[in-house]
Amino acid sequence: METFWADLGEKMKGAYEHAEKVSKKDLDMLSNIPAIMSFLKDMSQEDLLLLLDQARKIKKRKNPKNPPINGDFYNIRATLEPEDRVKIDEVRQFMLTHVEPIATDYWMKGEFPHHIIPKMRELNIIGLTYEKKYGGQERSNMLEGMIGEEIARVDVSTCTFFGVHSGLALNSIYLCGSEEQKMEFLPPMIRMEKIGAFGLTEPNVGSAASMGLETRCRREDDKWIISGEKKWIGNATFADYIIIWAKDEEDNQVKGFIVDRETPGLTTEKIEDKMSLRIVQNAIIRMVDIEVPESRRLQNANSFRDTAKVLKMTRAGVAWQAVGCARGAYEYTLAYTMDRKQFGRSIASFQLTQDMLAQMLSQLTAMQCMVGRLSQLLDQGVMSDEQASLAKVFCTVGCRTITSMSRELMGGNGILISNKVARFLGDAEALYSYEGTKQINSLVVGRAITGVSAFV
Numbered sequence: 001m002e003t004f005w006a007d008l009g010e011k012m013k014g015a016y017e018h019a020e021k022v023s024k025k026d027l028d029m030l031s032n033i034p035a036i037m038s039f040l041k042d043m044s045q046e047d048l049l050l051l052l053d054q055a056r057k058i059k060k061r062k063n064p065k066n067p068p069i070n071g072d073f074y075n076i077r078a079t080l081e082p083e084d085r086v087k088i089d090e091v092r093q094f095m096l097t098h099v100e101p102i103a104t105d106y107w108m109k110g111e112f113p114h115h116i117i118p119k120m121r122e123l124n125i126i127g128l129t130y131e132k133k134y135g136g137q138e139r140s141n142m143l144e145g146m147i148g149e150e151i152a153r154v155d156v157s158t159c160t161f162f163g164v165h166s167g168l169a170l171n172s173i174y175l176c177g178s179e180e181q182k183m184e185f186l187p188p189m190i191r192m193e194k195i196g197a198f199g200l201t202e203p204n205v206g207s208a209a210s211m212g213l214e215t216r217c218r219r220e221d222d223k224w225i226i227s228g229e230k231k232w233i234g235n236a237t238f239a240d241y242i243i244i245w246a247k248d249e250e251d252n253q254v255k256g257f258i259v260d261r262e263t264p265g266l267t268t269e270k271i272e273d274k275m276s277l278r279i280v281q282n283a284i285i286r287m288v289d290i291e292v293p294e295s296r297r298l299q300n301a302n303s304f305r306d307t308a309k310v311l312k313m314t315r316a317g318v319a320w321q322a323v324g325c326a327r328g329a330y331e332y333t334l335a336y337t338m339d340r341k342q343f344g345r346s347i348a349s350f351q352l353t354q355d356m357l358a359q360m361l362s363q364l365t366a367m368q369c370m371v372g373r374l375s376q377l378l379d380q381g382v383m384s385d386e387q388a389s390l391a392k393v394f395c396t397v398g399c400r401t402i403t404s405m406s407r408e409l410m411g412g413n414g415i416l417i418s419n420k421v422a423r424f425l426g427d428a429e430a431l432y433s434y435e436g437t438k439q440i441n442s443l444v445v446g447r448a449i450t451g452v453s454a455f456v
């Protein structure tokens with residue numbers, strides 16, 4: 001198969017434009033099967049995937065003569081290496097084939113589509129940036145970010161599942177584990193044979209997790225006894241490992257543990273009544289004197305400062321997710337405005353509609369440029385906490401604005417879940433609040449630029 005694609009090579013860049021401008025001659029060609037086969041044979045994989053994606057959208061649109069829909073207006077994609085663009089195309093194909101057709105249904109049911117995990121595994125997109133000795137691929141954070149955008153563009157819940165496993169859980173082990181722990185836990189998690197969750201926040205403690213965790217741990221010989229409750233923990237109902245953060249009764253510092261979900265004394269209860277990210281299985285975890293061996297304590301997590309290292313990385317990921325969510329809503333809405341007619345014309349032809357579309361696109365483009373630069377800083381190893389926090393704030397605020405404008409532009413149809421934008425609108429709310437609310441991330445930025453901490 002690879003040779004097949006390689007043979008198709010780079011021969012026909014621009015086939016995508018060709019497909020948009022269908023002439024009489026082209027239409028004649030459509031009845032000539034050998035000509036179609038030769039046309040397709042000459043296309044690169046990249047162009048073919050773009051064509052398929054466009055064809056899907058054109059099929060849904062009543063007027064196929066409209067310009068192509070592309071929320072990457074400044075072509076941020078072009079900053080990727082060619083092999084990374086191929087990876088993005090594979091992710092897009094996976095999302096369009098396996099997730100888009102079922103996302104709304106699963107969102108309504110509040111269930112997680114476990115059957116997509118084996119397909120997702122084949123994409124090989126977990127732990128992409130890690131060293132090869134752990135099963136990673138030493139690829140760029142820019143690629144990882146754009147994969148997040150691509151997943152969220154279709155479904156933010158699937159992206160959150162990806163972010164909790166690949167970002168929060170794996171990064172806890174990668175950044176806070178000993179070499180032995182990394183060698184033991186990362187490879188099977190990268191292969192998605194084992195799934196992770198991340199348990200930090202609690203029923204009484206969200207924003208103040210750095211100071212007030214109520215979950216307690218105490219050492220007894222070679223094991224730790226942990227008691228307490230966690231709230232909102234994504235993937236927790238089915239994950240193999242849950243990273244549990246707890247305060248040590250002895251030194252009052254936050255420590256992290258790799259806990260088996262099936263540990264006696266640990267129970268999970270799914271949170272049912274969400275209006276956001278309904279596919280994600282968030283749970284309340286209750287732990288009554290559970291026993292965890294010292295070998296499962298993250299050996300380099302000695303205080304909340306170490307937990308914060310994990311959050312810094314994943315806040316960048318949430319910013320990319322917000323870009324994907326906003327892009328999905330913008331692209332869907334743009335297509336809608338071209339098809340929807342009022343007063344005998346498409347609503348896209350009205351000046352006020354175009355003004356709103358331009359506002360949405362400018363906000364989206366600013367977000368993309370910001371996260372693109374953020375990932376460059378991360379790739380250079382110089383991204384700071386406050387840079388990640390600023391992007392998390394800007395992109396989630398922008399995502400809320402864009403999804404809300406999308407809904408408005410779709411009129412009454414915008415509130416129907418079947419029209420996708422309502423799902424994005426709901427999902428934007430969780431992005432806005434998790435991994436540090438707007439206020440908490442703004443306070444991180446405020447502390448950095450004023451030199452004064454205003455948290456309490």
Ligand SMILES: Cc1cc2nc3c(=O)[nH]c(=O)nc-3n(C[C@H](O)[C@H](O)[C@H](O)COP(=O)(O)OP(=O)(O)OC[C@H]3O[C@@H](n4cnc5c(N)ncnc54)[C@H](O)[C@@H]3O)c2cc1C
Pocket residue numbers: 164198199200201205206207208231232233234235276277282430433434435436437438439440454455456
């Ligand atoms: C869908 C979803 C998934 C999640 N997944 C996970 C997960 O997998 N693992 C995990 O550990 N957690 C998870 N969380 C928890 C998430 O990180 C918290 O919801 C978030 O940190 C906010 O905490 P809280 O909800 O308790 O709000 P609170 O902390 O109670 O905040 C309420 C309001 O008070 C404001 N506020 C608080 N302190 C200040 C202050 N000092 N100054 C100004 N305003 C302030 C907040 O900004 C907010 O507006 C998830 C949450 C959601 C909604």
